[in-house]
Amino acid sequence: MTQKLILSCEFFPPKTEKGIAILQQVRKDLAVLRPEFYSVTFGAGGSTQDNTLNAVIDIQQAQAETGIDATPHLSCVGSTADAIRAHLQTFQDNDIHRIVALRGDLPSGMRDPGDFRYANELIDFIRQETGDHFHIEVACYPEVHPQADNATVDFANFKRKVDAGANSAITQYFYNIDAYTVFVDCCQNNGIDIPIVPGIMPINNYAQLARFSDACGAEIPRWLRKQLEAYGENNADDMQAFVTEFLTYFCQQLIDAGAPGLHFYTMNRTDPTLTICKNLGLVT
Numbered sequence: 001m002t003q004k005l006i007l008s009c010e011f012f013p014p015k016t017e018k019g020i021a022i023l024q025q026v027r028k029d030l031a032v033l034r035p036e037f038y039s040v041t042f043g044a045g046g047s048t049q050d051n052t053l054n055a056v057i058d059i060q061q062a063q064a065e066t067g068i069d070a071t072p073h074l075s076c077v078g079s080t081a082d083a084i085r086a087h088l089q090t091f092q093d094n095d096i097h098r099i100v101a102l103r104g105d106l107p108s109g110m111r112d113p114g115d116f117r118y119a120n121e122l123i124d125f126i127r128q129e130t131g132d133h134f135h136i137e138v139a140c141y142p143e144v145h146p147q148a149d150n151a152t153v154d155f156a157n158f159k160r161k162v163d164a165g166a167n168s169a170i171t172q173y174f175y176n177i178d179a180y181t182v183f184v185d186c187c188q189n190n191g192i193d194i195p196i197v198p199g200i201m202p203i204n205n206y207a208q209l210a211r212f213s214d215a216c217g218a219e220i221p222r223w224l225r226k227q228l229e230a231y232g233e234n235n236a237d238d239m240q241a242f243v244t245e246f247l248t249y250f251c252q253q254l255i256d257a258g259a260p261g262l263h264f265y266t267m268n269r270t271d272p273t274l275t276i277c278k279n280l281g282l283v284t
């Protein structure tokens with residue numbers, strides 16, 4: 001029997017009334033995908049953390065009607081055990097049962113890493129403080145985390161998170177199917193059987209994505225870069241059509257390779273996530 005594909009969507013926390021209204025509409029539009037959860041990113045170091053909580057509470061308040069779980073990201077770098085404990089309590093008070101637990105990156109200018117050095121320590125802490133209350137999602141890196149010396153070391157560090165109690169993992173985005181299948185094989189060979197859900201990054205702004213990819217260690221293959229560069233700034237519609245077609249094909253390859261789900265980094269946009277899912281026959 002084929003397993004149901006788990007879909008999920010990621011948003012960043014809006015800062016303005018206009019951004020809040022846009023996100024509410026995007027959430028409504030994407031609800032036809034019947035995603036398992038909507039997650040909201042979390043800025044390490046402070047300033048946008050209230051926006052994350054507000055967005056998450058908004059999603060959770062609609063949960064009874066939509067069936068979509070609200071899932072805050074929580075990063076520990078630069079934070080204290082007391083601050084993390086307070087976040088966990090707030091989530092529990094708001095009936096939130098799922099978290100994406102991360103180390104995060106220390107914002108420039110901030111030097112003190114705080115009470116937690118790595119995500120596995122955060123997961124240990126969450127389990128100690130809250131037992132099995134939360135379903136814990138973690139990050140993983142089929143193309144290797146940029147700070148890791150090599151794939152073996154990075155994989156061993158990923159395994160620490162699983163051993164500490166992670167329930168499932170979402171990958172950093174990638175555009176190379178082999179990176180995913182090799183990573184999943186490595187999990188199987190090392191007794192890791194939690195779902196490894198590929199993170200899908202729709203491409204809206206190529207220049208921005210290229211800068212971000214350099215920093216986070218995600219590779220945009222040469223053939224894809226050259227295609228995207230050829231559209232330039234004045235062919236946004238043609239580029240979107242190309243990206244949608246490519247990502248539909250890429251997601252189908254991932255599904256055929258046995259991916260248990262797809263996690264869309266939506267950038268608070270309905271498309272191309274919705275069109276890709278329609279093309280894949282995932283909208284009933």
Ligand code: FAD
Pocket residue numbers: 040041042043044073074075100101102103104105117118119120138139140145146147148153154155157158160161170171172173199
């Ligand atoms: P870790 O798992 O701690 O790994 C970080 C590095 O340390 C790796 O190189 C690893 O190999 C190494 N390492 C891990 N454990 C140990 C150990 N015990 N000893 C020695 N070395 C170790 N960032 C945000 O700020 N906010 C977000 O909301 C956010 N959401 C994300 C969602 C997803 C799905 C993904 C893939 C990334 C997200 N990020 C977010 C980015 C993430 O915070 C960065 O990639 C960060 O650099 C690493 O976080 P991590 O939880 O993977 O760290």
